[in-house]
Amino acid sequence: MTDYQDRTASRGTASEPLAAELTGVVKRFENAKGEVFTAVDGLDLRIRRGEVVAFLGPNGAGKTTSIDILLGLTRPDEGEVRLFGTDPERAVRAGRVAAVLQSGGLLPDLTVEATVRMLASLHPGADPERCMHRAGVTELRDRRVAACSGGEQQRLRFALALLPKPDFLVLDEPTAGMDVVARRDFWAAVREDAARGTTVMFATHYMEEADQFADRVVMVDKGAVVADGSASSIRAAISGRTVSALISPYEAELAARTPGVRATSVRGERTYFSCADSDALLRVLVGETRAREVEVAPRSLEEAFLAITENARADREARADREARAVREARPATPAPVKENA
Numbered sequence: 001m002t003d004y005q006d007r008t009a010s011r012g013t014a015s016e017p018l019a020a021e022l023t024g025v026v027k028r029f030e031n032a033k034g035e036v037f038t039a040v041d042g043l044d045l046r047i048r049r050g051e052v053v054a055f056l057g058p059n060g061a062g063k064t065t066s067i068d069i070l071l072g073l074t075r076p077d078e079g080e081v082r083l084f085g086t087d088p089e090r091a092v093r094a095g096r097v098a099a100v101l102q103s104g105g106l107l108p109d110l111t112v113e114a115t116v117r118m119l120a121s122l123h124p125g126a127d128p129e130r131c132m133h134r135a136g137v138t139e140l141r142d143r144r145v146a147a148c149s150g151g152e153q154q155r156l157r158f159a160l161a162l163l164p165k166p167d168f169l170v171l172d173e174p175t176a177g178m179d180v181v182a183r184r185d186f187w188a189a190v191r192e193d194a195a196r197g198t199t200v201m202f203a204t205h206y207m208e209e210a211d212q213f214a215d216r217v218v219m220v221d222k223g224a225v226v227a228d229g230s231a232s233s234i235r236a237a238i239s240g241r242t243v244s245a246l247i248s249p250y251e252a253e254l255a256a257r258t259p260g261v262r263a264t265s266v267r268g269e270r271t272y273f274s275c276a277d278s279d280a281l282l283r284v285l286v287g288e289t290r291a292r293e294v295e296v297a298p299r300s301l302e303e304a305f306l307a308i309t310e311n312a313r314a315d316r317e318a319r320a321d322r323e324a325r326a327v328r329e330a331r332p333a334t335p336a337p338v339k340e341n342a
């Protein structure tokens with residue numbers, strides 16, 4: 001297994017039943033012209049109980065579609081989905097799985113408390129006070145939903161999701177559009193719940209959310225898993241900086257020989273150097289070339305994806321080579337053909 005597929009960050013164990021299991025899931029959409037587009041392309045994912053998994057990917061990677069399939073809201077064209085060993089609809093009906101989706105579902109004229117109590121009546125044994133407290137909305141109880149900020153509405157949705165006392169919480173980009181403080185408060189509430197052993201899977205664009213909150217990060221791109229591992233292994237893969245400058249092609253080539261420079265590219269007038277040791281490159285650019293307007297930036301998520309997919313491809317090729325060699329070496333020498341006498 002590669003660094004990105006070590007799956008060591010689990011809080012569950014292999015002998016425990018899985019919270020979720022997606023095997024070979026494919027979902028295609030057809031546009032008005034009849035062109036077929038594959039949004040989820042053979043997704044395999046196993047989530048053990050107690051794990052907190054970030055589902056990370058760029059726009060259009062297939063996160064929402066995968067989550068809809070996981071929750072039984074969309075049927076896959078191929079593949080199988082199991083939640084707690086049963087089909088998604090049954091698991092959701094039984095209150096074992098609850099979701100905080102990106103929008104919808106709230107009545108603007110009700111107060112926060114009335115909303116929670118109304119939905120609590122659908123779940124025998126639900127404890128509205130406790131759920132409000134756990135989601136951090138107790139202080140907002142008398143506020144109308146329409147007067148709540150986006151972040152407060154998401155916390156309210158979180159309180160509603162807690163009503164059936166789910167074992168598994170699925171959150172689809174729950175903090176999209178929130179400011180830093182609202183995001184921090186939201187995660188504090190979820191984190192507290194996860195500490196009680198609830199399995200959590202959340203989709204996000206934000207690398208730092210995945211890093212701070214998840215103990216496992218699953219990166220998806222083009223509807224398939226491209227990396228899967230502990231946050232630290234993913235972080236290691238995206239460490240490094242991008243240095244860019246206005247520099248002549250000749251001097252750029254010289255600078256690219258600095259140890260630690262992994263790749264260069266040109267966009268517009270700028271040359272971008274992806275490097276592990278930005279200090280060494282800066283010394284060269286400033287001290288030995290006529291480079292101007294030098295900038296240093298953390299590696300972007302897109303660059304991280306490129307690095308990870310490239311590493312994953314190299315790992316796959318190396319593994320295939322090793323396996324082929326092992327097969328060749330294990331094969332007994334072919335005996336010389338025996339000539340039969342006519």
Ligand SMILES: Nc1ncnc2c1ncn2[C@@H]1O[C@H](COP(=O)(O)OP(=O)(O)OP(=O)(O)O)[C@@H](O)[C@H]1O
Nearest residue numbers: 029030039057058059060061062063064065066205
């Ligand atoms: N009902 C649909 N009909 C046609 N195409 C769809 C439909 N739903 C999703 N898609 C397409 O499938 C791809 C994956 O979309 P999805 O919403 O799952 O991605 P995502 O990773 O959640 O993206 P984002 O981060 O932007 O929400 C996108 O290209 C999207 O346009």
